[in-house]
Amino acid sequence: MKHRHENLYIGGTWVRPTTDRLITPVNPSTEEPLGSVPEAVEADVDAAVRAAREAFDTAGGWADWEPERRAEVMERFATELDARSERIASAVSSQNGMPIGVARQLEVGYPSAVLRYYAGLARTTEFTETRAGLLGGSVEVRGVPVGVVAAIVPWNYPQVLSTFKIAPAMAAGCTVVLKPSPEAVLDSFVVAEAAEAAGVPAGVLNIVPGGREAGAHLVSHPGVDKVAFTGSTPAGRAIAEVCGRLLRPVTLELGGKSAGIVLDDADLNPATIGEELVRATFTNNGQTCFLSTRILAPRSRYTEVVDLVTELARTLPVGDALDERTLIGPLVTAQQRERVEGYIAKGRAEGARLTTGGGRPAGLDRGWFVEPTVFTDVAGGSVLAQEEIFGPVLCVLPYDDVEDAVRIANDSDFGLGGTVWTSDAERGAAVARRVRTGTIGVNRYLPDPIAPFGGVKGSGLGRELGPEGLRAYLQPQSLYL
Numbered sequence: 001m002k003h004r005h006e007n008l009y010i011g012g013t014w015v016r017p018t019t020d021r022l023i024t025p026v027n028p029s030t031e032e033p034l035g036s037v038p039e040a041v042e043a044d045v046d047a048a049v050r051a052a053r054e055a056f057d058t059a060g061g062w063a064d065w066e067p068e069r070r071a072e073v074m075e076r077f078a079t080e081l082d083a084r085s086e087r088i089a090s091a092v093s094s095q096n097g098m099p100i101g102v103a104r105q106l107e108v109g110y111p112s113a114v115l116r117y118y119a120g121l122a123r124t125t126e127f128t129e130t131r132a133g134l135l136g137g138s139v140e141v142r143g144v145p146v147g148v149v150a151a152i153v154p155w156n157y158p159q160v161l162s163t164f165k166i167a168p169a170m171a172a173g174c175t176v177v178l179k180p181s182p183e184a185v186l187d188s189f190v191v192a193e194a195a196e197a198a199g200v201p202a203g204v205l206n207i208v209p210g211g212r213e214a215g216a217h218l219v220s221h222p223g224v225d226k227v228a229f230t231g232s233t234p235a236g237r238a239i240a241e242v243c244g245r246l247l248r249p250v251t252l253e254l255g256g257k258s259a260g261i262v263l264d265d266a267d268l269n270p271a272t273i274g275e276e277l278v279r280a281t282f283t284n285n286g287q288t289c290f291l292s293t294r295i296l297a298p299r300s301r302y303t304e305v306v307d308l309v310t311e312l313a314r315t316l317p318v319g320d321a322l323d324e325r326t327l328i329g330p331l332v333t334a335q336q337r338e339r340v341e342g343y344i345a346k347g348r349a350e351g352a353r354l355t356t357g358g359g360r361p362a363g364l365d366r367g368w369f370v371e372p373t374v375f376t377d378v379a380g381g382s383v384l385a386q387e388e389i390f391g392p393v394l395c396v397l398p399y400d401d402v403e404d405a406v407r408i409a410n411d412s413d414f415g416l417g418g419t420v421w422t423s424d425a426e427r428g429a430a431v432a433r434r435v436r437t438g439t440i441g442v443n444r445y446l447p448d449p450i451a452p453f454g455g456v457k458g459s460g461l462g463r464e465l466g467p468e469g470l471r472a473y474l475q476p477q478s479l480y481l
């Protein structure tokens, strides 16, 4: 399937790009080109910010609409996205290597649910509250939309991560300039089509596919009021520095190296624990920020845990992302595979022991595949135990007692997710509460749209999702009356 787009979605219409530069995404399962889209350069970003600015600043416009009216648009948008589910799922899967089954579960359906959830919150949130003044009179406290939002997303979950920003921004009355990542842009054109069909007013959503340069230009643009970023920790730091200098509000969802703590009472039968454990550790070929890639096992059951994880990894079907049977697809690019293979080499050099994987799967001559890989005998301070690999690579570390497990889990520069595996959910929750991360699951892990999602330490600043995610797009204004 060849995708070809010639114009950019800016100001509610399709406009000619400034240059003839193209982005040409490649299918990581086959190494075949998928088509082309225009690359937005600085002048296109300027046009998008202008359109978003105008839509936001116009009196009686989007920001001034009754929340109910915005909610109706958002619900229509969700319906139009649902009508394009299969196209979106296959576009995502063929660009970033996400197994099609995963794309159908997470990249479609879930984003429209998030839009509907925030449409609901737009209806029920009290945006204005009047308080009796302590010094006489009263004070009206209004939640005012923060303004034009620069939303910058990575390639691994282009739909989910865009909606985490667009939905609360729209509910709050903000307008958005979205910059997708060059590796996963085709699906953003389907989103633009859905927005157009839903009657999203001109300038409320603008899309500028481009690379780091376009992103950097957008972040520091004088017409932008807030930045919402998901991506790597180094890029997040660079963006935070710019926003710090500009005193520009910023939300950062960054990398992770989460711990999966297996307690000594866990049921290690693959039939009981297998599916959720695989989901929490390998989803999207390991290219998911919150995965529990450090498995912590009690010394008393270390061999059992290693055997279970090894067997699960060894039997995962690896193949073309568009094949329905595939659970592990390729890595997104050749460079990403090199990076992951570099980590595997470092792990070996550090003295960790491979129990399965470590190479390229047999029989797949094309595509950027890496075998699901498990390391044991991993030292706590090692590169393997500390750095985000972003591929299908797990390490299993032993612990002495729960105290030790919590210490190892917290011995990380990151703090995004985590899991606890146990037969006693209450005991699991008690352990989970001691882990310093923004989110954590007991016997499962899936971010729920009703609850804040995000990280501490190197995993980021601020939260998306839940009512907290809406607040990030509102600024309080106090009127003394």
Ligand code: NAD
Pocket (backbone or CB within 6 Å): 152, 153, 154, 155, 156, 157, 161, 179, 180, 181, 182, 210, 211, 212, 214, 215, 216, 217, 219, 230, 231, 232, 233, 235, 236, 238, 239, 252, 253, 254, 255, 256, 288, 289, 388, 390, 416, 454, 455, 459, 460
């Ligand atoms: P990346 O940081 O290289 O790029 C992310 C996006 O930011 C892209 O659109 C890129 O073009 C843009 N960008 C890069 N540098 C920029 C800059 N200086 N200014 C403005 N824009 C810039 O990340 P990636 O490799 O595409 O994605 C993988 C990373 O994303 C992983 O580290 C992963 O953990 C993280 N991630 C985090 C979450 C989360 O919610 N915490 C979710 C998914 C992915």
